[in-house]
Amino acid sequence: MITLKERLRLFLRSFFVQTAWNYKGMQNLGFLYGVAPVLDRIWTDPKERQEAYQRHIQYFNTHPYLAPVIMGVTLKMEQELKESKDPNPKLITLVKNRMAGPVAAVGDVLFWESLRPTMAAFGAFIVFFFPGEILLAGIFIGAFLGVFTFLSFFYRALGLQWGLRHGIGVVEYLKSMGLQTTARRIKNMGLVFAGIFAGVYVTDPRILDTTLAADDLHLAPNWPAAGLLSAFLAFAFFLIRKKVPSTRIFLIIMTLAFAIGVFLWV
Amino acid sequence: MMEISAVDILAAALVAGILNLDQVQVGSFMLARPIVTAPLVGAVFGETALGLWIGASMELIWLTVLPIGNFVPPDGQVAAAAATIAGAVWLQGSHDFPTKVCVTMLAITFAVPVGILARGADRKIRERSEKIASYAEAVIESGREVHTSLLILQAIGETFVKSVALTLGAGALAVLLIPVVEKLLSEPGICSGLWFAQFILPVVGIAFLMEVLGIRERWYYFLIGLGTILIGKALLVAGMITP
Numbered sequence: 001m002i003t004l005k006e007r008l009r010l011f012l013r014s015f016f017v018q019t020a021w022n023y024k025g026m027q028n029l030g031f032l033y034g035v036a037p038v039l040d041r042i043w044t045d046p047k048e049r050q051e052a053y054q055r056h057i058q059y060f061n062t063h064p065y066l067a068p069v070i071m072g073v074t075l076k077m078e079q080e081l082k083e084s085k086d087p088n089p090k091l092i093t094l095v096k097n098r099m100a101g102p103v104a105a106v107g108d109v110l111f112w113e114s115l116r117p118t119m120a121a122f123g124a125f126i127v128f129f130f131p132g133e134i135l136l137a138g139i140f141i142g143a144f145l146g147v148f149t150f151l152s153f154f155y156r157a158l159g160l161q162w163g164l165r166h167g168i169g170v171v172e173y174l175k176s177m178g179l180q181t182t183a184r185r186i187k188n189m190g191l192v193f194a195g196i197f198a199g200v201y202v203t204d205p206r207i208l209d210t211t212l213a214a215d216d217l218h219l220a221p222n223w224p225a226a227g228l229l230s231a232f233l234a235f236a237f238f239l240i241r242k243k244v245p246s247t248r249i250f251l252i253i254m255t256l257a258f259a260i261g262v263f264l265w266v
Numbered sequence: 267m268m269e270i271s272a273v274d275i276l277a278a279a280l281v282a283g284i285l286n287l288d289q290v291q292v293g294s295f296m297l298a299r300p301i302v303t304a305p306l307v308g309a310v311f312g313e314t315a316l317g318l319w320i321g322a323s324m325e326l327i328w329l330t331v332l333p334i335g336n337f338v339p340p341d342g343q344v345a346a347a348a349a350t351i352a353g354a355v356w357l358q359g360s361h362d363f364p365t366k367v368c369v370t371m372l373a374i375t376f377a378v379p380v381g382i383l384a385r386g387a388d389r390k391i392r393e394r395s396e397k398i399a400s401y402a403e404a405v406i407e408s409g410r411e412v413h414t415s416l417l418i419l420q421a422i423g424e425t426f427v428k429s430v431a432l433t434l435g436a437g438a439l440a441v442l443l444i445p446v447v448e449k450l451l452s453e454p455g456i457c458s459g460l461w462f463a464q465f466i467l468p469v470v471g472i473a474f475l476m477e478v479l480g481i482r483e484r485w486y487y488f489l490i491g492l493g494t495i496l497i498g499k500a501l502l503v504a505g506m507i508t509p
Contacts, residue, residue: 019291020421022396023336029399029421033414046409053406057399061335064294112332113478116296120325121475123301127322128468137318141302148296188487190479195491198472203499221499232466236473246474247340247378250327253470254375254463261462262455 002075002164006038010071013037014156017067026061031071038075042082052078055093062100063107065155070099072163073170095168102171110183111151118190119144125197202229232257270311270355275437278310278354279430282347286429289343290333291422300324300346307347311354319370320349323464324377326471330478338388344429345381348436349373355440356447364461368451371460376443380436387428395421 002010017030035056043049062070077092123140130136166173203221232253239249282303289298296302301321308317324346331339353373357366398417405412450456481488501507 015293016291016418018294019418020395020398021290022392022399024396025399025403026335029395029402029414029417032402033418036414050406050409053412057403057406108334112334116299116332117329117475117478120296120299120301121329121471124322124325124471125468127301127318131319132315134315134318137322138305141305141318144299145296145302148294152293152295187479188484190475191481191484191487192491194472194475194479194481195488195493196495197468197475197491198488199492199495199499201468201472203496221503229466229469233469233473236470237476240473240477246328246331247382250378250470253466257463257466258459261459264458264462 002038002079006041007160007164009037010034010068010075010160011157014068014071014160018064025057025059027064027067028057028060031060031067032056034067034071035075035078039078042075042078051089055089058093060096060100062104063111065111065152066103066107066159068156069103069159069163069170069174070096072160072165073099073167074163076164076167099168099171103174106174106179110179110186111148114183114186114190115147115151118186118193119147121190121197122193125201129200198233202226202233228260270358274311275351275355275441276434278307278347278351279433279437281310282307282344282433283426283430285347286341286343287422287425289341291425298343300328300342303343304346304350307350308354311351313350313354313357316353316357316366316370317350319366320353320373321346323370323374323467324349326468326474327374327378328381329471329474333388338385338392340378340381341384341388341432342381344384344432344436345377347429347433348380348440349377351433351437352376352440352443355437356444364457365451367464368457368460369447371464372447372450373440376440377436380432384429384432387432391425391428394424 013034016033017027019033020029021027022029032053036053039049039052039056043052056074060070074092074096077095081089081092123137123144126133126140127137162170162173203226205222205225236249236253239252240246244252285297285303285306287293287298288295299321301318301324304321304324305314305317308314308320324342328339328342328345331342333339350373353369356369356373360366360369398421402412402414402417476488498507
């Protein structure tokens with residue numbers, strides 16, 4: 001039985017799972033740091049504790065928000081090992097490593113590849129569309145931070161509970177939550193936003209003529225400018241598809257744009 | 267005109283150092299994303315708006331990159347902090363809009379190599395962390411007690427020092443470059459080029475967003491957004507609807 005105080009400690013320590021991230025063991029030290037207080041309580045014999053520590057200093061890597069799920073599962077197994085319900089300690093390491101990949105995949109797709117770029121781009125375009133509106137931009141950036149802080153706390157706190165309650169069955173439980181479907185929906189929504197951003201930005205006549213009134217929505221698009229911006233969009237997308245690194249794409253596009261800008265002035 | 271002192275730059279570097287920990291080491295609350303870091307660093311100089319503009323631009327440059335697994339991308343957080351410090355130093359409180367745009371673009375161009383340099387430092391930090399983890403492993407193996415809290419604190423400290431040192435170094439370099447920047451700003455052709463490049467930057471961000479969200483599999487969602495805007499715009503221009 002993991003006490004409430006121990007759960008709170010585990011939750012707080014789970015924020016450090018990526019500290020000391022390294023090429024060999026990845027999150028190994030962070031994971032051990034998280035579970036160490038509970039291991040100390042379960043294994044009072046120094047030899048048994050040493051073996052438990054050795055099990056958890058081995059290679060480990062998963063999504064940081066969902067790491068507590070696996071912490072919960074492994075500690076439940078450690079407890080069962082102590083109570084001799086499960087006599088095979090190697091199974092703990094095996095389960096831990098087998099779970100890390102699928103759990104990381106869910107987290108990466110949902111948080112890193114869907115929600116983060118969509119929300120960050122939304123915030124960036126608010127800044128570009130409403131320059132000088134610090135309060136508005138601040139609200140959106142605050143919302144970006146708020147959503148991620150909430151999700152980080154939510155999945156860490158509940159993930160630990162899920163792991164402790166469901167044990168190995170937690171993977172099935174996570175699947176039943178439909179997180180992959182949620183990620184797909186966020187991506188769909190993000191693409192609608194991308195279309196809106198592209199449409200608004202490319203057709204905005206103020207882009208190349210800042211003397212125009214900011215609030216006049218009846219202005220016709222500046223078609224040559226729209227064509228030029230669309231050409232740059234297509235070129236950037238072409239470079240991305242060619243797997244050119246993002247920093248190099250930035251440098252290529254900016255150099256080209258700079259040259260055109262100088263040419264327009266001359 | 268606001269004078270920027272060495273203490274301001276040091277304070278900004280310390281803020282950047284704390285925020286950098288969020289990138290990998292602690293939490294991952296997105297505090298280390300350029301769009302969050304830059305306005306917070308800008309606030310130290312009273313240049314939140316400049317920070318917002320720089321942060322939004324740099325967010326779009328590195329929209330698709332995150333340090334996941336073995337991949338170490340250029341450090342967008344250090345770059346955003348460096349760009350904001352450079353921007354504030356070079357702007358020196360000026361509120362002239364064209365100057366602001368030119369300075370912003372110069373600061374971003376200056377900071378991109380800083381981000382690439384910081385990637386090398388990030389790799390070193392990971393190698394150092396490997397030594398820390400190996401030490402822990404050896405202590406456990408020998409049967410002695412391992413103090414994981416101290417090792418975690420050491421790893422956090424090293425990352426913090428790395429980030430502060432890089433940001434501070436970039437700030438010092440920005441101060442040294444003031445005469446060069448003043449000369450560049452006096453060239454109308456250069457400002458014209460930077461002005462135009464600034465308009466193109468969001469377009470690159472849209473392209474990155476399309477790619478990361480998988481436009482090839484679900485292009486019709488992009489068309490829904492684009493089509494809605496184009497039809498709406500056509501109706502507005504024709505006077506058939508009013509906003």
